[in-house]
Amino acid sequence: MPSFTVFKGSKDGSIVQSETKKGELKGDQVLLKVTASGLCGTDMHYRNADMVLGHEGVGIVEETGPDTKVLKKGDRVGWGYEHDSCGHCEQCLRGNETYCPERAMYGMADLDQGSFAKGAVWREAFLFKIPDNLPDEAAAPLQCGGATVFNALHTYKTDPIETVGVIGVGGLGHLAIQFAAKMGCRVIVLSGSDSKKDEAIRLGAHEFFAMKGAKEIKVSHQLNRLLVTTSSLPEWDLIMPILAPGATIHPLSVDDGNFSIPNMPLILNGITIQGSVVASRHVHRRMLEFAALHNIQPVVEKFPMTKEGIEEGMAKLEKGGMRFRGVFVV
Numbered sequence: 001m002p003s004f005t006v007f008k009g010s011k012d013g014s015i016v017q018s019e020t021k022k023g024e025l026k027g028d029q030v031l032l033k034v035t036a037s038g039l040c041g042t043d044m045h046y047r048n049a050d051m052v053l054g055h056e057g058v059g060i061v062e063e064t065g066p067d068t069k070v071l072k073k074g075d076r077v078g079w080g081y082e083h084d085s086c087g088h089c090e091q092c093l094r095g096n097e098t099y100c101p102e103r104a105m106y107g108m109a110d111l112d113q114g115s116f117a118k119g120a121v122w123r124e125a126f127l128f129k130i131p132d133n134l135p136d137e138a139a140a141p142l143q144c145g146g147a148t149v150f151n152a153l154h155t156y157k158t159d160p161i162e163t164v165g166v167i168g169v170g171g172l173g174h175l176a177i178q179f180a181a182k183m184g185c186r187v188i189v190l191s192g193s194d195s196k197k198d199e200a201i202r203l204g205a206h207e208f209f210a211m212k213g214a215k216e217i218k219v220s221h222q223l224n225r226l227l228v229t230t231s232s233l234p235e236w237d238l239i240m241p242i243l244a245p246g247a248t249i250h251p252l253s254v255d256d257g258n259f260s261i262p263n264m265p266l267i268l269n270g271i272t273i274q275g276s277v278v279a280s281r282h283v284h285r286r287m288l289e290f291a292a293l294h295n296i297q298p299v300v301e302k303f304p305m306t307k308e309g310i311e312e313g314m315a316k317l318e319k320g321g322m323r324f325r326g327v328f329v330v
């Protein structure tokens with residue numbers, strides 16, 4: 001019977017070390033030894049919940065269940081936000097299993113395990129082989145952050161002649177800059193201050209605008225697409241004038257409450273607002289292949305996979321000091 005160390009959130013926000021026990025492996029379940037986990041902005045929302053945190057995992061297959069078909073002991077795999085879906089509803093059949101009514105997702109199911117852990121048991125069907133040229137600590141942040149921004153760009157058919165805006169240079173944002181630049185787009189970054197300018201340009205941005213105190217945003221080209229990767233939604237009054245007619249906004253931020261946006265610029269310019277959550281598995285696979293081919297890797301800060309290491313990483317992210325994705329390593 002597998003059992004492994006896990007790290008949970010708690011009411012007062014401190015990290016609690018615990019032990020999870022699983023039954024014998026059934027069906028296509030796989031036992032993993034976790035080697036690395038990214039720290040996503042979404043983990044901050046669950047810090048006060050009594051559940052195992054983390055959903056950007058990488059690990060090594062230790063044991064396979066009776067119905068596994070692809071993976072074998074020693075394989076290096078990743079997993080993200082979604083762990084299971086029904087497999088037979090319309091969304092699953094269309095390859096949109098992230099919208100399956102029976103989906104099992106982080107924060108809603110399987111609360112006894114996550115990627116802030118030393119081990120995990122997941123279905124083979126929801127694990128992704130990691131390309132050889134991506135080290136564990138680089139592959140981990142791609143499992144949610146990378147998948148989310150690549151999905152917004154790829155699934156909604158970004159064209160290389162577009163100008164793509166990215167607002168918020170954090171874990172998601174610094175990957176969005178790299179993916180959009182490698183897709184051939186002009187990339188314009190909007191950030192709180194000037195402090196991330198050099199790094200954003202190095203990652204592929206063509207232009208950078210610091211928002212602090214600005215009454216108006218000045219950019220060389222209107223945006224055909226805007227990926228919103230800030231930890232809370234931006235001031236739309238400032239943003240609307242720099243959107244090209246027909247532009248698409250991808251509000252990726254997890255932000256409670258209602259989404260509100262100026263109505264007239266939306267109507268008069270035919271703006272689309274496109275919600276999305278992470279990526280379906282076929283898009284996730286493409287993302288890993290694309291990242292491996294173009295050497296897209298997150299910029300990471302490593303911390304030990306311990307209660308203290310996780311608390312230190314989360315404190316740094318909360319203070320806005322992370323450059324650009326925290327990764328816990330075992």
Ligand SMILES: NC(=O)c1ccc[n+]([C@@H]2O[C@H](COP(=O)([O-])OP(=O)(O)OC[C@H]3O[C@@H](n4cnc5c(N)ncnc54)[C@H](OP(=O)(O)O)[C@@H]3O)[C@@H](O)[C@H]2O)c1
Nearest residue numbers: 040041042168169170171172191192230231253254277278
């Ligand atoms: N839709 C999905 O499927 C999905 C998946 C993953 C994550 N998310 C959500 O996406 C968001 C970004 O995640 P992340 O992991 O990239 O977080 P992150 O690393 O914390 O980055 C967020 C960035 O937002 C900016 N920011 C910081 N504090 C802010 C504030 N008070 N108001 C506005 N902007 C602020 C900063 O960028 P600058 O310094 O450049 O201003 C920061 O680097 C989170 O809300 C997360 O929950 C959604």
Ligand SMILES: [Zn+2]
Nearest residue numbers: 040042144145
């Ligand atoms: Zn995430």
Ligand SMILES: [Zn+2]
Nearest residue numbers: 086089092100
């Ligand atoms: Zn389904």
